[in-house]
Amino acid sequence: MREIFTLSDFGLVEAGMELPGAPRDIIDYASAEGVDEARVQTLLANKLRWFHMDEDQSDADLIATAIEDLCARLGDRACLSRVTHLIYAHTQAFSMPAPPESLLSDLLGRYASLQPTLCFSVEHAGCASSVMALEWAARLLHGDGAPEALALVVTSDRAFGTAAHRIRQDGGIQSDGASALLVGARDLRCRFGGVTIATYGGLHEGPSSPQNAAAIAHTTWLHIRHMLGEHSKLTGLDLNDAAAILPVNADFPYWLEIARALRIDAAKIYADGMTRRGHACCADLAINLIDRGFALMDAGGWVVFCAQSNLGAYAALTLLPTACRQQRQEAAAFVQEACAACSICTL
Amino acid sequence: MLDLYALDLHRPPDATHSSMLGASHPFTYKHLFDRAGRRSRPPGVARGQMSIQCAAFDAPAAAAEERTTDMASLVVGRMLAGHPAQVGRVGTILHAQCTLDQQMLSSTCLRLRHDHLPDVPRYATIGQLGTAGVATALRLAACTPHPDSTNRPLTCISASDKWIAPFVKNFPDLLTFGDAAAACLAAPSGGRAYAIAHVLDMELLARPLPYDLWTAPASVQEDFIFAGVQECAERVRRRSDFRRADLRLIGDAMIAPLGERLAGSLGMARLADAAPTHLSSASALFSIGAAIEAAAAREQIIDALVWTASLSGQAAAMLVRCRPDALRTPTGWTARS
Numbered sequence: 001m002r003e004i005f006t007l008s009d010f011g012l013v014e015a016g017m018e019l020p021g022a023p024r025d026i027i028d029y030a031s032a033e034g035v036d037e038a039r040v041q042t043l044l045a046n047k048l049r050w051f052h053m054d055e056d057q058s059d060a061d062l063i064a065t066a067i068e069d070l071c072a073r074l075g076d077r078a079c080l081s082r083v084t085h086l087i088y089a090h091t092q093a094f095s096m097p098a099p100p101e102s103l104l105s106d107l108l109g110r111y112a113s114l115q116p117t118l119c120f121s122v123e124h125a126g127c128a129s130s131v132m133a134l135e136w137a138a139r140l141l142h143g144d145g146a147p148e149a150l151a152l153v154v155t156s157d158r159a160f161g162t163a164a165h166r167i168r169q170d171g172g173i174q175s176d177g178a179s180a181l182l183v184g185a186r187d188l189r190c191r192f193g194g195v196t197i198a199t200y201g202g203l204h205e206g207p208s209s210p211q212n213a214a215a216i217a218h219t220t221w222l223h224i225r226h227m228l229g230e231h232s233k234l235t236g237l238d239l240n241d242a243a244a245i246l247p248v249n250a251d252f253p254y255w256l257e258i259a260r261a262l263r264i265d266a267a268k269i270y271a272d273g274m275t276r277r278g279h280a281c282c283a284d285l286a287i288n289l290i291d292r293g294f295a296l297m298d299a300g301g302w303v304v305f306c307a308q309s310n311l312g313a314y315a316a317l318t319l320l321p322t323a324c325r326q327q328r329q330e331a332a333a334f335v336q337e338a339c340a341a342c343s344i345c346t347l
Numbered sequence: 348m349l350d351l352y353a354l355d356l357h358r359p360p361d362a363t364h365s366s367m368l369g370a371s372h373p374f375t376y377k378h379l380f381d382r383a384g385r386r387s388r389p390p391g392v393a394r395g396q397m398s399i400q401c402a403a404f405d406a407p408a409a410a411a412e413e414r415t416t417d418m419a420s421l422v423v424g425r426m427l428a429g430h431p432a433q434v435g436r437v438g439t440i441l442h443a444q445c446t447l448d449q450q451m452l453s454s455t456c457l458r459l460r461h462d463h464l465p466d467v468p469r470y471a472t473i474g475q476l477g478t479a480g481v482a483t484a485l486r487l488a489a490c491t492p493h494p495d496s497t498n499r500p501l502t503c504i505s506a507s508d509k510w511i512a513p514f515v516k517n518f519p520d521l522l523t524f525g526d527a528a529a530a531c532l533a534a535p536s537g538g539r540a541y542a543i544a545h546v547l548d549m550e551l552l553a554r555p556l557p558y559d560l561w562t563a564p565a566s567v568q569e570d571f572i573f574a575g576v577q578e579c580a581e582r583v584r585r586r587s588d589f590r591r592a593d594l595r596l597i598g599d600a601m602i603a604p605l606g607e608r609l610a611g612s613l614g615m616a617r618l619a620d621a622a623p624t625h626l627s628s629a630s631a632l633f634s635i636g637a638a639i640e641a642a643a644a645r646e647q648i649i650d651a652l653v654w655t656a657s658l659s660g661q662a663a664a665m666l667v668r669c670r671p672d673a674l675r676t677p678t679g680w681t682a683r684s
Contacts, residue, residue: 054383055383056382056383056385057386058386059386088474088475094376094378094447095387096387097387098388098389098515099445100477100657100658100659101659102475102476102659102661104475104476104553105660106555108553108554108555108660109555118551119476120476120480120483120487122471124442124455124471125454125457125471126454132469136487158383159383160383160384161381161383176383197468201460201461201465202461204416204453204457204458205450205453206452208450310452311454311457312457
């Protein structure tokens with residue numbers, strides 16, 4: 001096992017996504033569900049409009065379509081036979097088959113060529129699970145030391161029930177969606193530049209009570225601001241030099257506050273995904289890369305993806321164009337925790 | 348590959364069950380009965396149905412308010428209380444869980460971090476491996492160098508499950524799941540002179556099921572699990588210098604006679620099962636505990652072949668050298684320091 005792990009040796013080979021069905025209009029949906037008109041106006045003002053919903057497919061069904069999308073974009077199905085690690089990340093606790101069934105076994109049954117040596121899921125960290133899964137993927141590929149080996153990170157999240165479960169306060173609407181991210185060391189579309197996992201203790205129960213929900217609403221943007229500041233310091237990269245900051249596709253008002261506090265040009269915050277796609281939890285990373293991030297990196301820019309949760313777990317991932325590996329290698333090779341008992345955390 | 352320094356086990360008292368389903372919590376998981384929830388609940392359980400009658404069986408059952416996260420926090424807290432100097436050396440929390448917590452918005456790994464290990468930078472709840480997740484957690488603890496690994500080489504591994512309706516606890520003629528939790532402290536081999544056990548090698552297998560888990564006959568599932576465990580066990584033994592007679596076999600407690608069949612086919616003597624009931628994700632750690640117990644009782648090293656397998660297609664076999672000088676604690680084992 002090699003001791004020195006350089007995150008920027010690894011990156012994304014390709015990504016795929018699935019947002020089931022035709023886009024749904026939040027205006028029609030809210031009207032059919034009897035959502036208060038003033039609330040709908042607030043949602044629209046917060047850049048929300050379109051989302052996706054599917055009540056019949058399983059998580060494995062959605063992921064299989066995302067894998068097909070990935071293979072089509074790559075123009076290569078044979079890549080699946082080089083996957084040595086399969087990792088599932090999800091936010092919604094119930095986005096999985098009934099225990100003791102395994103979504104991973106289901107996927108292995110659908111793709112005979114998919115024969116990983118190790119598979120598992122990363123969960124209980126909200127949407128930050130997606131970045132954590134990528135970090136595990138890179139670390140495990142490093143441990144194996146086979147340069148042609150690939151890791152496949154898949155995600156799926158579904159919302160159940162009425163509008164109360166699909167509309168998140170004033171800042172988000174849940175989409176059902178899945179993604180597939182192929183991680184490797186060769187033929188990359190972009191390189192990992194740095195990962196920051198920040199954890200603010202005391203929120204592990206999630207929004208299970210009005211008090212917890214209020215605490216989360218109060219602290220989330222402060223936590224993101226703090227984490228992004230730390231991430232910028234630790235990578236040595238000025239966020240204003242980024243081609244874009246890719247948030248999860250929700251909470252636009254928070255991002256205005258964050259941009260103001262960190263003195264980032266608000267135009268750097270990619271908000272089209274909130275309007276066009278809705279918040280598909282762990283799939284937002286792949287969706288925003290496909291819709292915007294990859295094109296920016298193809299043009300030579302770098303981007304930061306920022307994932308949050310309602311559990312106190314946050315993650316930032318800097319992605320670099322493949323060509324800038326040499327300049328960034330040293331600064332990029334870190335995994336850093338921000339504060340454990342942060343002074344801005346009020347719990 | 349991995350040294351284990353401490354182990355803590357929690358097995359709630361047995362209760363007599365007369366339902367196929369886990370304990371009834373009328374206000375939990377209601378949304379699983381919405382249309383989209385059909386893909387996340389067991390087939391054949393109707394909205395509002397909180398029990399499916401069956402022949403009575405005994406299995407460990409957590410108290411109504413004792414959550415999966417509570418059980419996990421209990422074992423990790425007790426284990427770390429015996430090793431206060433090691434808390435700052437833990438770099439990773441890995442928690443294996445098959446079931447959903449009854450407060451399903453919560454996070455078990457983040458609860459463990461908050462309650463006991465507030466400075467730990469990396470954590471995850473590991474899932475989608477049925478009840479066989481501990482083997483993968485051990486593998487991850489062994490094979491992932493951390494940038495901070497000289498200062499924080501230890502991984503806190505835990506497992507806990509509590510079965511609640513509408514999830515199924517009883518698979519007749521195959522196994523019954525009990526509620527249980529367990530934790531161990533692990534580090535890549537060679538870090539310290541003392542340990543309670545050494546994981547020497549392991550083999551993991553993940554296979555798609557060639558049948559439907561909910562409807563396939565118990566004998567079909569038993570044969571499939573048998574073949575998977577046998578394959579893992581043979582591979583890991585062949586890689587080692589052990590003769591069959593050197594190894595003692597121990598694994599998940601099943602109703603189906605898997606242990607006897609495996610012992611016969613592998614040519615290994617069995618150690619007594621840790622419990623008569625399958626202890627869900629904690630099962631593999633209970634098996635390691637039982638092998639340590641046997642080593643202590645016989646005052647000699649026991650080289651155990653520990654197997655665990657899930658109904659969902661995962662199987663694992665681990666070679667575990669159990670030391671006779673492990674110190675007994677009220678609820679587990681700890682290393683001489």
